[in-house]
Amino acid sequence: MRIMIVTLMALLLSGCIARTAASVVTAPFKAVGQAADWATTSQDEADRNRGREIREEEERLGREWRECMEDHERAYCDEIYYSNARAQPPEED
Numbered sequence: 244m245r246i247m248i249v250t251l252m253a254l255l256l257s258g259c260i261a262r263t264a265a266s267v268v269t270a271p272f273k274a275v276g277q278a279a280d281w282a283t284t285s286q287d288e289a290d291r292n293r294g295r296e297i298r299e300e301e302e303r304l305g306r307e308w309r310e311c312m313e314d315h316e317r318a319y320c321d322e323i324y325y326s327n328a329r330a331q332p333p334e335e336d
Contacts, residue, residue, distance in 0.1 A: 284292075304327060311320035 308324045
């Protein structure tokens with residue numbers, strides 16, 4: 244009876260030991276993969292960051308245009324704004 248228990252325990256523990264050994268062996272590869280993921284920027288992150296930059300630039304230009312309108316005429320401010328912005332001025336009728 245003792246031999247069966249010892250044999251059964253050896254079989255059960257060998258699976259646990261093998262799993263632990265496999266985890267120890269693969270851990271450095273997982274760590275390197277995670278570090279590479281942290282070091283690089285995904286396309287989604289790059290798009291999100293670029294969108295944020297564009298919004299901030301448009302907000303800055305809008306503030307400058309409003310400040311310009313306090314002291315100058317619209318034609319002057321439009322000229323300055325649209326020379327700095329990517330957008331084109333609206334057609335005047």
